Amino acid sequence: MLRIYKASAGSGKTYTLVKEYLRLALKSPLQFRHILAITFTNKAAAEMKTRIIEALEGLSKNEIKYQLLKKELCELAGKNENELTSDASIILRNMLHNYADISVCTIDSFVHRIVRSFAYDLHLPMNFEIEMDSKELLNAAIQLLLDRLNETDQQVTQAVVEFAESKIEDGKSWNVEKEISKLGKQLFVDDAQAKIQQLSFVSFDELREARNSLYAFKTSFEQKLFDEGKKAFDCIVTNGLTAKDFHYGNTGLFGFFKAYAENDFPPKILGNSYVLATVNDDKWSKTSAITEPQKAQLNVHYNNIAQLWNKQGKDYFLADLLLKNFYSFILLTDLKKLMDEVKAENNVLHISDFQHKVFEIVKEQDAPIIYERIGDRYDNILIDEFQDTSVIQWRNLLPLIENSQFKSEDSLVVGDGKQAIYRFRGGEVEQFTVLPKVYGSDGDEILKGREVAISNYGAGVITLENNFRSRKEIVDFNNSLYKELLELPELKNKNIYADYFQKQGRQDDGGFVSIEFLKENDEAKLLLNDIRAFRVEEIVNDVLKRGYNYKDVAVLTRSNANASFIASYLVSKRIKVVSPESLLIHHSLKVHLLMALLAYLNRKDNHIARAEILHFTFLLLNKELHLETIDLKTSAIEFEKYVREKTEIEFNSTELVTGRLSDLLHQLIQIFQLENDDPFVQFFLDEVLLFASRYGNSIDDFLNWWEKVKDKKSIIYPESMDAVRIMTIHKSKGLEFPIVILADASETQKRGEDSFWIDVEKNWLPQLHIGLLPNTQDVQETEFASLYEKEKEKTFLDLLNLLYVATTRAEDALYILSKEEEKEPVSNNSVTAVIISFLRSVSLWEGFRNYNFGDKEFVKIFKRGSHSSLASFMKGKTTAKNLLASNIKIRMRADLLWNDKSKERIDEGNLLHEALKRIQKTGDEEIVIRALLAEGVIEETELSKLSEQLKAILQHPDMKKYFDGTATVLNERQILKKNEKIRIPDRVILFEDGATVLDYKTGNERPEYQPQLRDYAQWLEEAGIKVKEKILFYTQTQKAVTVK
Amino acid sequence: MKTFIQQTAQKILHAHGNNLSNLLVLMPNQRSCTYFKNALQQLAEQAIITPEISTLQNWLLSKSKLALADNIELITLLYNCHQQIGGSLTLDEFIGIANIMLNDFDELDVQMCDSKLFFKNLEMLQSMNTFVPGEELTEYQIKYRKFWEDFGLLYHALREKLLNEKKGYRGMILRNMAENVSEITVNNAHVYFIGFSGLNKTDEAAIAYLTQKTKTEILWDADKYYMNDELQEAGLFFRKHKSKFRISETDLVNEIAAREKKIQIIGAAKNIGQVKVMADILQNKLQLNSDSSLDTVIVVPDEKLLSPLIAHLPSNIETVNITMGLSIAGSNAASWFEIIFRLYENTNRYQSKDGTQRFYYKDIFELLQHNFFSFIFNKRKVEGFVQEMKSQNRILIRREEILKAFGNEVDSVFFHGTSANQYAQFLSSNINTLLQNLIAKAKKGNASLASEVEITFRILNILTSAQTIFSKGNEVSVKTFIAMLRENFRSERVPLEGEPVQGLQIMGLQETRGLDFKNVIILSANEGILPSGKNTNTYIPYELRREFLTTHKERDANTAYLFYRLFQKAENVFLLYNTEPDELGGGEKSRFILQLQRELISEKIKIEDLIFAVDLPDAVGEQTINIQKNGEVMKTLMKLLTESGMSPSALNTYINCTLQYYFRYIAGIREQDDMEESLDASTIGSAVHYALEKIYEQKKGAKLDSRFIETYVKERARIESLVKEYLQTRFDNESLSRGKKLLLFKVCVKLTEEFLKFEQANLLQLNEANVQTEIVMLEEKLQASISINGNKILVTGKIDIIEKVGGVIQIADYKTSNRNKKIPVLDEDTWSELMTDPKHSKPVQLLVYAWLYYQQKQQSDFGIRSGIYWLKSDDKKLETLRTDKANDLLDVSTMLLFEGKLKEILATLIDNTISFAKTEAVERCKFCEFAGICMR
Incomplete structure (x- = not known):
């Protein structure tokens, strides 16, 4: 089921x-x-x-x-x-x-x-990574496309160059990247995949021919119109007629023909009402000198034009629209190939893949x-x-x-x-x-x-059907609002709103809704912003008096820009605010300084970075800075000396350990004493970690990345913080708040389709069977008008749905701030219009004023155990120490095999030692050498030398007996005793009649080695092993010395 | 508290006195071996010889006749097998597959899987999956089946190849040992197995054999808490081994639930937050000193946190021991390698047609500035070199140039060979120098480099064994070799061990096995990390893994054991987790925390659930910047105004923002020219200007007619060569012939051409109307002084072209920028905000030009036009500045009006009571290069 x-x-x-x-x-x-x-x-x-x-x-x-x-x-x-x-x-x-x-x-x-x-x-x-950022991928593909111009694909090169040139001819920006990128978004659209696949079967030549066909069709149609218009206008001129002879003069038929004769279209392609009045109802100016034959001739011309439009108008608009993005369209499949290349190269998949x-x-x-x-x-x-x-x-x-x-x-x-x-x-x-x-x-x-x-x-x-969130008045309000919406003719898919009605699920009555129309002063949008922010502040202060806290209030907006404007306004009024914008990491002085330092380290002659370093360092130290007295163009060494002298900050870039970005930043934080408990710095370091784990440790790459992402990276605040929440409606989905202020109800934002994929079958366009139309009004003039209509409906639905989400977030009170229009809107495709038509339907509309619903005197009712108690908080401060000074203990194996003084790659003595350590008895050497080789400790070329050396020892007349495998051997076994240094004799051979202690030495014979062996022997005895002889073996001279 | 290891050491000493040398003690990991030795020493009142102590695996490997093959060798061999059985993948494609396959093979062997049965099952299962009754197999399905057939073939082929060479991979050697276990000679009198939990089949075989050969004893480290609860995954292995190894109740401890302990669960946003909590615990909660820090462990399941963790260690921590496997990929050394790799890859891309090696400047700059190379490249020379290259716009740099700047000895950082073997040699000789320097530095007290030394050393080993393989004729391309190394860096972990055992212990979770601490701090206690959950890199389907091998269940159970084991002897446990999800989830407390909170309920145990909250500072207000015009500032300013003068663009800067003017002109901060990878907008402008100047120059002082222009319009090559002439002063020919530069070169030509077309048509029309056009001036710098409060201030301006059209002087400026809006008419409104609103920057510029010309002529019947040719616009007609008077000429009254405005604004500039400050209109900061300083 x-x-x-x-x-x-x-x-x-x-x-x-x-x-x-x-x-x-x-x-x-x-x-x-x-x-x-x-x-x-x-x-x-x-x-x-x-x-x-x-x-x-x-x-x-x-x-x-x-x-x-x-x-x-x-x-x-x-x-x-x-x-x-x-x-x-x-x-x-x-x-x-x-x-x-x-x-x-x-x-x-x-x-x-x-x-x-x-x-x-x-x-x-198997180990692919996920890339979330489609823009990044697309951009990388476009860069690749442009970088390769004239290198591999001449066709692509030609297309891109033509593209840029055609834009210059049209007096437009030659920046083709932007347009390619715009269309490139299609590569991430689900529905487009099959079409792009289809497109990839069309050859490049066919595509270019298709462009020619489109262009030819378009220009020939325009030519026909021009010819007709010119004939008509010539007729007017040669007959000495002027605008005065026509009904409504220049705006009438005269202007109509003139436009066509100038290779332009009149505002209405088939003529406005005056033109129609002339051709249909024979209306001319009263003083018109026009003769009947002239009239007839003009009528013929008019009819020819009209006929042209009727016959080919739809196709003309289609061709025109197809041509708009045609170069990008041509490049689409290449772009896809390049994007696949980028993905493969970086071993990533996009999330949409x-x-x-x-x-x-x-x-x-x-x-x-x-x-x-x-x-x-x-x-x-x-x-x-x-x-x-x-x-x-x-x-x-x-x-x-x-x-x-x-x-x-x-x-x-x-x-x-x-x-x-x-x-x-x-x-x-x-x-x-x-x-x-x-x-x-x-x-x-x-x-x-x-x-x-x-x-x-x-x-x-x-x-x-129950609403457990909002109080009664809000439920009632929404019920009547959406009941009205259901009646709107613009809402085509009524199905979606059929279940609008909700029953009261909460036990308590009350609740409050207010609708306000903010008046825009004639000057600018800016002023509406100000008024809006000001009203939000008033409402916040008002609900505080009613017992609410900052955190009970959410301000919802349609656009990010409005959210950030209101946030900064409230901040300036000392109201605590949580919004992505207000907590941006890059708003911190210290983060700015760190970025300046990175920019400087990346390019030491970056004078702006130098200025920034000085500016922020002096600011943090409360010192006055006179940039005009400083020569920023000096060498890096001089510059750093200046910093050290003036600030007592021990900044010396040559002493920094670079490599890992996070290490580098930790050093900078310490050197510049950027207090570690600063939350901005804390979350900045998190971003550094994130970047490094994904993209590596290049400073240059990091600087570029940060420029792109810094406006999205905020510090994370605790949920229970008492502050007004400001967010877009999209972000508010699924959330609820006692007080909701919808601050910009009236603004519209289109986030629909950019373009429509279509199937075309035209005899004048034999090369192409699919196409991509930009989403513009002109689509209405084509046979694909229904796509445009459908999109319009969906856009309207987007508008309504956002309104629905916003108005249903509130528990106790809802404020809707809309805009006062100059005149009442005619159609319903704005929220203001929708609200007005709602107010009309409930017979309340009295023009732009405030409308209140429900309990004006509402106050906060404290609910018992309303929200689950959050974990308690902990806070603390610590002082970090100098990274480099901390004594980190790690066993350095490299050190054992390496000699940092001699020029030899590997200290031979140590290597021999390493080999002997692993040898129990003669015959083991082969496998030991093989292992050392496999481990990469020795090179193939060193193999014979080492095995010679080993052989010399194992076969040495004095040594043979220690390796014959008859007795138990302890290789590098430790001798331990509490609070004593650990002893490690190289080799102890446990013969039946007592043990032999053997130690290998590389260099020359030295008397001081002897006490060492005697010491070993003494310890072995204490550990219960009877020592019968002590041997020093000098590997270079091949000499065994018995120690007494 | 006595740790498990201490108890064990005591027990063994008790049983054997100090006669330990013939004991064999086998443990699950290296770290517990070290601790065991340490414990023995603490107990040794009298000298003792340590038993033979080893991890079980190392012990088995050391007994084998087969040498452990290196990863690169394995991949090459496996690829040979792939080719032998008719595989068609390239080695590049094969590397990723090979690594996973090798892992799968390893597991098959460690679990001593019956390979015949296994592969038969595998094939059957996969053909069932693709079988649809009555339908022919598609090509895809055939390929799919083939893969599974090949899987088995490859397994056997690889084994054979390796055996021939007396080598093996880890699992293969272990299996080989387990199958031929009787060949191992054991002289030890007594064998102890200490602290094992999940045993592989090879482990079991070894234990069984030893038990039969000599006296053995197994000491378990397990708690009743998880052992006796069937649901507790931590006890899974013990319950499985229970009957086989006769684990009894007395082998178990009862410490998790029965000992007093305090557990704090602390959530923090992201990673650094956790590290901060850790620092707070170390400093304030535990108040560690040098003695007590040895009782404390920080468990780091996510190695990413190691670097910030070390940086945040509080000052009461003196010594730190790090024991964990670190991936090569995250190290400083790897970042160095990445530069070298990229250098190679890009060199191939940018090699010129004649074969000269050229490097991409970014790679070279990174190389020069990397600290690992500081001993090769002289710092001062680096700075000079970078500047020189930038000033010449050198995107591609030749090797000779670098040698010339730094001396021939730096040549060793560039690769000269062609083969992978040579490349490996080249890398290792570089790394030799590097390693020597690193060791010297590390020994000098830069302790944090110690881990780098280890990692670098490991890389050297990899390179050395690669050479051995390549020299045997298994040569690959350099490109493939780099891919192999990258893959190796990603997958291989270098084990670091802290020695001697001293100070605060930092470990991975695996390394804590067998060890006990009073204070335990675990970071990243999140699902997906602890335990890692369901993601497995394997080709073996789940159904078969369940039957033959292990699944995530066993892996999670192992993690659970390691996690819970730490609770046995601990008194303070801190579990830190990240509260923030990332793109695909995360931010979820570890299941172990959920379990603890609901199951570990006892009077002895206190559990607290906390959230670490950052202290929100008050909203970060923007800082005001006010530069007072004190003596020094005034001096600089006046010098500037009287000597160099005020240009229209300086004036417009001042109008835009006085602080911007200060930064640019008084403090003299200029944005550094960056390398132009494509052509900057300003370069395009200059190129077009240059071409036009060159064309019009020929007619300077003479009449201009359309035919002259036509010669250029007709022959695009003439325009091209002019544009090129200019661009060649800044870029080499080759770079102009490809990529974005080519495109923009064409753009320059097109812009010039389109303008000339317009000019031609325009002149034709004028000629027809009998209007004469004459070029008066070209690229002329005009200047005039203006007196303000007794100071003579110079005003300057460089004019593109002055023409005389039908007797009227016409000053014009070419612009290649976008034409955003019309030039406003000089009406009352415009005049009133002319010097305050930067939207009037165009009229200001045009007025300055006109005024300068007026100052030259001083005619009473002065009347000229001043305007802009918008080269990018559709409408290229000169757009002139117009007054609101009927006459469209700028006359004397306009000039005087402007002079007044100019005086006014210059007076504010030299007024020392007015300081330079940020503009209040934030939107003006959008494109300002100083927005960073102003934090806008």
């Missing part, structure tokens, strides 16, 4: 998911291994996992908080409370100890796991064998946030669902079409609304089959 949950905002979606998960898990102690729960974000996955474990714990401990859940589960599972308690505790323990078998994850990480286990089958390197890779398998393999390969067999599939699932994601999951259905197991999807706001990432809301049908199944056999399978085994829709 497939359950489809429609879960409007605040309807307890997560509760339901957890409940369903538990219901399934309760079937058997290890059933959880066969449940796959897929969430949209990592955060959601983590939260769900935690909630499941907490619930199991609560159920097993009989906690009051979980009584309701227990009752529901008892009923669902057909168990009594005692059974459930004990089952819960068994499952909990099983989960904790088979943790890897819990599959609650995002779709990306799930697919990632599959791709990893299929790496070979997919011809992927995963889905395609899995699709390659799913397409071919019908059975869910794929998913079993990773070791898990799933019975139950739970999918959250289904409305944001992309087409390919759903198709990849379908075999799992089908399999689950086939086994008569339960699966479920949860979603809310009204909260579909990730279309720009490929989310396709209709997949949800058509369920249990499979979106796009028409004409696709496999999909059709899956669809049939799913419905055969049962599917049902369940609507969660």
Whole structure:
């Protein structure tokens, strides 16, 4: 059975998911291994996992908080409370100890796991890494394309050069990179993959011919219009007629022909109402001197023009649109090749590749064998946030669902079409609304089959209709607002909003909603920003008086720019704020100084970096700086000397240990005394670590990377910090706040398709069967107008859905700040218009003023144990010490075999020692040498020498007997005694009648070696070994000396 | 507290007195061997000879007749096998596959898998997977099956090859030993196995053999807590071994639950946060001194944290022992290698047609500035060299030039050969010098270099054995060799061991086996790291692994054992974890923490759950910068204004932001010209200017007609050669013929050509209308002085072209930038904000030009045009500055009005009571080179 949950905002979606998960898990102690729960974000996955474990714990401990859940589960599972308690505790323990078998994850990480286990089958390197940044990849591919101009592919070179030249001819920027990059985004669009594949079969020559065809068609059409226009206008001029002779003069038919005669189009291609009045109703100016034959002739010309448009107008616009991006379009397949090259070279896959890779398998393999390969067999599939699932994601999951259905197991999807706001990432809301049908199944056999399978085994829709989040007035307000929206003619897919109505789930009444229209002063947008920020400040201060804290308030915006504007305004008013912008790492003085230092180390003659170093260092030391007295162009050595003298900071770049970036920064932090407990520096170092682990340790690369990412990197704040949250609506999804201020309700932001892929069959364009149209109004003039219309509808839906998400975040109060327009809008495609039409429908509209709903005097009610108590905090300060001074102990093996003084590569004495250490008896030397060779301690060329040396010793008449294998040998065995230095004689041979101590020496004979041997002997005796002789063997002179 | 090792040492001493020399003590890892020796010494009142102490694996390996083959050798041999069985992959493609395959082979052998049965199963399973009744196999499926057939063939072929050479990989040798165990001679009277948990099949075979040959004793280090709970994965191996090795209750301790201990679980955002918590614990919570720090271990499961960890050690820590396997890839030495590798790869890319070796400047600069080379390249010379190359825009640098600058002795850092063998030789001779320097430095007290020395030494070993292999005729290309080395650096870990045992112990989790500490600090206690979870790099399908080998279950169980074992004797345990997820998850507490919190419930145990919170500073306000015009500033300023003068662009800078003016003109900070990898916008501008100047120069002072221009329009090559003439002063010919520079060269030509086309048409029209055009001046610098409060300030301007069109003087400036908006009309509004709003920078410039010309002429009937040719625009007509009067000429009254404005603004500039400060309009900072200093 497939359950489809429609879960409007605040309807307890997560509760339901957890409940369903538990219901399934309760079937058997290890059933959880066969449940796959897929969430949209990592955060959601983590939260769900935690909630499941907490619930199991609560159920097993009989906690009051979980009584309701227990009752529901008892009923669902057909168990009594005692059974459930004990089952819960068994499952909990099983989960904790088979943790890897819990599959609650995002779709990306799930697919990632599959791709990893299929790496070979997919011809992927096993150790590929994941690149999240599509821009980076695209940019790398474009750079490669440009770098290779004139090197390999002459066709590509020619195309790029022509591209730039054609842009100059058109008086546009010659920067082709931007345009290629714009179209290059298609390489990451799911739907485009098949088309790009198709495109790759079209040869370069065909593409260029296609361009010529398009151009020829376009110009010939324009020529025809021009000819006709010119004939008409000539007729006017030669007959001495002027604008005065025409109805509405220049704006009328006169202007119409004139435009065509000047190779231009009139504002309306078939003429405005005056033109039509003239040609259809024979309207001319009252004083017109025109004769009837002249009229007739002009009429003919007009009709010819109209006919041209009727016959070929659609194609003309099509050609024109296709030509717009045609050079980029030509380059698209090459770009794809280059991008594949970039990926291969860097051993990376883009995150979007995963889905395609899995699709390659799913397409071919019908059975869910794929998913079993990773070791898990799933019975139950739970999918959250289904409305944001992309087409390919759903198709990849379908075999799992089908399999689950086939086994008569339960699966479920949860979603809310009204909260579909990730279309720009490929989310396709209709997949949800058509369920249990499979979106796009028409004409696709496999999909059709899956669809049939799913419905055969049962599917049902369940609507969660209570709102447990918002107080009554807010629920009521939203109910009436979205009821009105459902009536709007612009909303084509009514299905999505059909379940708008929510019942009051919370026990408490009250709540407050306010709609305001902020007035824009005639001058500028800037002023609206100011007014908006000012109003937000007022509201925040007002709710503080009502008992709320900063952290109860969330300010939501449509754009990032507005969020950051409001954040910096509130900061300037000393209101604590948490927004990605306000906590940016690069806003720190110390981080600036560190970056300046890196820039300087990268290029010592970077004068700006030098100036920055001085500026920030002096600032941190509270010293006055006079840049005009300093010669920044001096040598680096002089510059650093200056820094040392003026600041007493011991900065000397030649003494830095470079190599690892993080080591380098730690040194700089210490040298410049940049207090380690600064959170900005702390998180900056985290970024350094991240960078180094991914891209290596080049300073230059790091500087470039930081420039690109610095506006996204913030410090992480503790959840419970008392500060106003400022974020975009997208970020607020899934969250709730007592007070919500929607600060820029009226702004619109388009994040839809850039272009449409189309199939073309034109006899004037024989070379090409697919094309890419830019998403502009002109598409309406072509036969593909419906694509444009559809996109417009979707854009409108985006607008509404964002509004829906924003207005449903509030618990107690909701403030909607909109914009006062100069006049009331006619169409409904702005939020302001939508709100006005709502106010009209409830008969409240009285022009642009404030409208309040509900309890104006609301105050904060303190809920008992509202949020789960967070862990307590710890804080501490430490003083780090100088890295270089810390005494790190590591055994240096290299040191044993190396002599740093002599020029010899390896100290031969030590090497011989190393070999002898491993030899028990004669005959071992062969394997020992082989091992040393394999370990890379010696080179092939040194082999014979070493074996000669060994042979000389082992065969030495005085030494032979120590290596004959008859007695037990202790090689380099330690002699230990508490608080004493450890002794290590080279070789002790335990003969029956007593032991021989043997020590090898490299250099010349020296008397001081003798006491050492006597010392060994003494220790051996103490350890219970009788020593009968002590031998020193000099390896160079091949002489054995007996020590007395 | 007596540690497990101490107890063991005592026990053995007790049993054997000081007669230990014929004992054999086998342990699971090197670190516990060291600790064991240490413990023995502490107990030795009288001198004793240490028993033979070794890890079980090393002991077995040392007894073998087979030598351990190096990774590069294994890959080459395996590739030979691949070719033998008809494989078609290139070695480059094969490297990645080979490494995983070798891992799989190793595991098969260590688990003493029946290879015939195994490969038969494998083939069967894989053909079942691809079998669809009634359908022919697709090409893909055939390939797929072939892979699995080959898998078995390769396994056997490789073994055979290795045996011929008397070599083997680790697992193969161990298996070989286990299968021929009876060949091992054992003279030891008594064998102890200490602290083992999960035993491989080869381990078991060795133990069984020794047990049968001599007296053996196995000492387990396990706790009832996990042993007796069937669900506890930490006890998995013990329960498995229980009957075979007769593990009884008395072999177990009961310390985890029964001993008092304090456990703190602390979450921190990201990695440095954890390191900070660690530092706080060491300094404030534990207040370690030199004695107590030996009782403390920091467990580092993620080696990435090692470097920041060392940097954050608090000052009460004096000595540090590091014992862990470090990957080569993250080391300083590897960063050095990366430079050398890139140098080679890019040299091949940039080699000129005549075969001259050329290097990419970024690679060379990095090489010169890398500290590892500081003993090769003189610092002062490096600076000079870098500047020289930059001033000449040298993207590609020839070797000879470097030798000329630094002397022939630096030639050793450049590779001259062609073969991989030569490359290996080249690298190792470089590394020789490097290693000598490193050791010298490390010995001089730069202790942090010790690990670098070890890693570098290991690299040297790899290179040496590579030479041995290559010299046997298994030569690969240099490119492939580099790929092999990179792969090797990524996968190989160099074991570091802290010796002597002293101070604070820093270890990987594996290294803690067998050791006990009073204080335990574990970092990165996150799922995915501790334990590592489900990701396995293997070709062997899960179904078969489960039957024949191990899966993540066993790996996790091993980690669990290591984790829980640390709790046995510890009194203070700190579990630090990262609270922040990354792209594919993470940020999740380790399952072990979840287990502890719910299961380790005892009066003796205190568990705290904490979050480390950073102290948020007050919002970072922007700093104001005010530069007072004190004596020095004024001096510089006045010198500047009276000697060099004020140009339109300086004036516009001052209008834009007074601080920017200060930085640029008074402090004299200029952005350094960077290497131009493509052509900068300014270069394009200059090239077009140059070409136009050269063309118009011929008609200076003469009449201009369309036919003259036409000669250029008709012959593009003439324009090309002019543009090239200019660009060649800055770039070499070859670099202009490819890549972005080629594109932009064409752009320059096109821009010039399009303008000339316009000019031609324009002149034609003018000629037809009988209007004469004459060139008056070209690229002329004009100047005039203006007196302000008694100071004579010079105003200057360089004018592109002055023409006389139909008798009217026309000053023009060519612009290759975008035409964003129209030049505003000089109405009252414009005048009022002319000198305050940078949006009027164009009128200011045009007015300065006009005014300078006016100062020259001083005519009372003055009336000229001043405007811009927008070369990039569709409409290339001269866009002139217009007044709001009917006449479109700039006349005397306009000039006087402007002079007033000029005086006004220059007066503020030399007013010493007004300081230089940041502009309040932040949007002006977007493209300012000083935005960094102003933090905007």
